[in-house]
Amino acid sequence: MGSTRPSMQELIGRRRRAGFVGRAEERAAFRRNLSLPPEDERHRFLFHVHGDAGVGKTRLVRELEQIAREAGALTAYVDEGVAGVAEALAVMARQFAAQGRRFKELERLLAAHRERRHEAETALATVGPEEREGPSAGSLAVARAAQVGLGMVPVAGAFAAALDTDRLAQGADRLRARFRSQEDAQLVLSPERVLTPVLLTELAAAADGVPWIVLLLDTYERTGPFLDPWLHDVMTTDRHGALPANVVVVTSGQHPFDTARWGSFADFRTDLPLGPFTEEEARGLLADKGVRDEPVVAEVLRLTGGLPVLVSTLAESGPVGAGDVGDPSATAVDRFLKWERDPVRRAAALAGALPRRLDEDVFRFAVDCPEEQADALFAWLRGMPFVSERGGLLQYHDVVRAPMLRLQRLRSPQGWTERHTRLAEAYGRRRTEAGTGLRPDELWADAGWRDLRLGESYHLLCARPRAALAGALADVVTACGYGDDAVRPWVRLLAEAGEDSAAEAVRAWGDDLSGALAGGGLAGLLGLLLGRARGDEPWRATAWALRADALARDGAPERALEEYEHALALDPALVRAHRGRAVTRGATGDYEGALADLDRVLELEPDNPWNVILRGEHHRLARHHDEAVADLTEGIRRDPTSEFAWASRGAAHERHGDLDTALADFERALGLKPDYAWALARRSRVWRGLGDPARRLADLDRALALQPDWAWGRCERGDALRVTGRDEEALADYDRALELDPGYAYAYASRGVSLSNLGRHEEGLADLDRALALQPDYPWALEHRAAIRQRVTL
Incomplete structure (x- = not known):
């Protein structure tokens, strides 16, 4: 059996916590909250610590974490070292694991997210244009997203920032070609959608074994822009699942909570505003550090104004006398280091403030001294109270760094420039x-x-x-x-x-x-x-093209096309602009214009296989069978690993009636990417042509399991069910397709036929009328509306 004696680290931590001074009311309020069951109306689920830089927010949050652990809580602490929700969840998972609670499924998905995102960033992962036979309001919106994958905006961050939830739900099918599965696409485009439900499920499992789970989100002034809406969603809605009632969240930042978002939830949160230490608290901290000489204490109080980080900094320096504290020319920086007598260390502290963040290599360049001396100085600096360490990098507290920089800039402008x-x-x-x-x-x-x-x-x-x-x-x-x-x-x-x-x-x-x-x-x-x-x-031409990309993603194709013109007027050979304009034109149904742009793209960048594949896809959409097959075949020759090229050529063969050839191409695409939803759905059309309804439905079921929010796939399965007489089941798919894409003419027409098959002729005719209002030259809808009208009048 293991030893029951505490470790050295635990003993050191206890002694440091025993010396925590101040914030007694805040600590008592948090400790009292952990004594109340979640069902008690006095219990609060959210604490928000806020105040100016240097008031000791992080120190208090860390103390609250220790209070929680002493109460048996499972805890996770997140600060500005994360740049998004996914990174925050990764930090939580690591810390839970360190406490003996592995969130295995979350860890697996986080690893997949990092891998998929890395692939997208480095390979500039691409998506094919819109699949539907003719553009609709929903398809038009999603085709904007294809521009990212076409090399105009690399995937990293651009998709996630540009596509809102509804747009992504309507357009996941357009991104299918560049990801192995729907989960892969979501993990890159909107990782929180996939990761958050898993987090909540794992929290629920862990919650059964601990009295509390406490999540501490520090430096909220920096992380809040992306964590706050996510946290609000998780705590106040069931969109991602249920959050265990024994979870307590602590947030900490410079600003009060956003009342516009959280104002109506004041009954379950507690604000903990922090100001400078009172004189009593400051004196208590100084006394705890052995600083009791009244002239020295008075000088510290005067210099710091009770700001905890400065009180701590001066206390850690161990002053023994006031000395010349009345010197009016002394600067704030001189006083931070007033009792550090070693001039080399003083100089190193000032030099170390120059970079925004420090590792040992950067520090050596900053101090410009022999390596052994730099190593010793770095070790000393790491222990200073105004320096924090995140991810192996040191960072000065803003309250201390700012005057240090000001001092060096004003004292020696030339030295400032040289350093x-x-x-x-x-x-x-x-x-x-x-x-x-x-x-x-x-x-x-x-x-x-x-x-x-x-x-x-x-x-x-x-x-x-x-x-x-x-x-x-x-x-x-x-x-x-x-x-x-x-x-x-x-x-x-x-x-x-x-x-x-x-x-x-x-x-x-x-x-x-x-x-x-x-x-x-x-x-x-x-x-x-x-x-x-x-x-x-x-950079102006590139800026115009990038702005056009953004406008196209935001659903403004006409404005985007104007911006592409500006870009090409400045640089007629800018591939990004030609390719972006091609995709935007293709998304609006202007396939000939898109093809003209892609011809120019291939002239300018002939060695990129994706360019010829993209042109082949647009030939397919324009129903240029021979040209599509020629381009896609060439694209496959150049890049045999492109599952999109194989699937696109398969779709071209299927439309042309070459079913066996199409089936072989889809098999190759699915061999490269087994969870390729679009290839599965398109292969289902081959099974339809070969008279195999069972395989047709099986492929569509697999495709929709991968991409449940895919309007085109839903409509395809509805059709497969309808032709086998399963109209009631077909209606559910048509209804879902129209929820996802309210402008989907084909879904209205198909639903109208199923409704009529069920004897609901008036509803069916209404749906067919809607379909024809959206797409007046729709022969299939015209034919079935006429047949239903004739049937009704007989």
């Missing part, structure tokens, strides 16, 4: 090394390379703001091609570099771009950039 230039060069070398072996189109898809590029740009902006601004704005445009998740760090970078270097123009750009992104998405941000462009920027 930042040296750091920019160091980041540049590391970026070059990280990019070795990557193609140009793969660099920006690589998160590590992007981080190094951000670091390099930050230091360039700090060193020479005016000279570096143009390059930073060009990088903002490039980042837009990789979605909201990629561009947000660049926008934040401009604001931070502008603030840190006192460069108002840079800071204003960051603030304005942030506002544009929040208010108008990528289209709004790019519109701001283009509106302020002087006219000689090399």
Whole structure:
């Protein structure tokens, strides 16, 4: 049996917690809440800690976590180290596992999410155009999403940011060709849809074995934009499933809760606003650290204003006398390090503030000293109370870093420029090394390379703001091609570099771009950039094309086509613009225009197999059988692993009546990707032609198990059921198809026939009328409406 004695880490943790000073009321309120059952009306499910930087929010949250663990709770702590819901769930899963509670299914899906997303980012995963025989309102909206996969906007973040829930539900079938399964598509496009129900199921299982589960979401001012709507959804709706009643959530950030979202739920949450320490609390902390000399205590109180992070910083320095504390020329930074007598350490602390985040390598460049000395200084710095560590990187508290930067900038402007230039060069070398072996189109898809590029740009902006601004704005445009998740760090970078270097123009750009992104998405941000462009920027054509991509995804094809024209007027050879315009034209039914654009794409980029496959697909949609087969065959020759090309050629053969050839192509596609819903549904048409209704239904059942929210697939299965006399079952599929796509003429017509078959002739005629109102030249609907009318009048 294992030892019952506590570990060294546990003993150290106990001693540190025993020294926690202040926030007695907040801790008591949380502890009291854990003594109340969830059914008690006094019990609160949500605590929100908020206050200005430096008031000790994180320290209190960590203390609340320890209180929860002492009460037997399973806990998870998430902070700004995550950039999305999926990353937050990954952190939770790791921490639960460390406490002996494996969330195995969640871990499996998270691993699949990382793998699929990596594939999408690096391979620029693509989707084929809209499948339906003729465009409808629903199909038009989803075809915008295809642009991402066609290389105009890499998948990372762009899909997830651009497509809302309804649009994704209507359009999952258009993305089918580039993913192994519906789950894979959702894991890239909207991972929280797949992961959240699994999280809730695993929480429910864990909740039976522990008194409480406590989720702590820190630095909410940064994580709230994506975690807050998710948390509200999870806690106040059953959209993803049931949340166990013994879950308590603690959030912590600089701002109060959003009353617009949470105002009506005040009865189950508690606000914990934090301000500076009272004098009594500050004195208690100083006394606990051995600082009791009244002149020293008075000086600390005066310098810090009771701000906990500063009180702690000065207390940790171990001052023994007030000295010359009355010197009016002393700066705040001097006082942070006032009792650190070693000038080398003082200099290292200041130099370490220059980068936004530090690892040992960056620190060596910042302090510019021998390696052994740098290692010792880094170890010392890691123990300073104003430094936190996340993911192996050190980060200064904003309250301390800001005056340190200000001091260095004002004390030695030339030294400021030289140090930042040296750091920019160091980041540049590391970026070059990280990019070795990557193609140009793969660099920006690589998160590590992007981080190094951000670091390099930050230091360039700090060193020479005016000279570096143009390059930073060009990088903002490039980042837009990789979605909201990629561009947000660049926008934040401009604001931070502008603030840190006192460069108002840079800071204003960051603030304005942030506002544009929040208010108008990528289209709004790019519109701001283009509106302020002087006219000689090399990125303008790309910016017009990216803005067009965003407008097309947002359901504005006519405006998108205008923007593509602007892009091509500036750069007639811009492949991104030609390809984007092709997809947008194809989505509106202008297949000939799309094909003309794709001809130009192939002239400009003849070696990309996807281009010829895409043209083959548009030939298929335009019913150019021979041309479609020729292009798709060439695409298969160039890329035999393209399941989309095999399936598209199979669909072309099926429509032409070459059923055996079509069946062979679908078999190849499904051999490459067994969970390929679109290929299964299209193969069902082959079984229909071969007179095998059982296999037809089997393929459609498999396809809809993979993609349940697929309007076209639902309608196909409805037809398969209808022709076998199962009209009642067919109605359920038609109803669901029309929920997903209210403008689906074919579904109205088919439902009308089934209703008539069941003797509900008036309802059936009404549906056929709706179908013909949407698509007046619909022969099948005209024929069946006439037959029903004749039957009714006889």
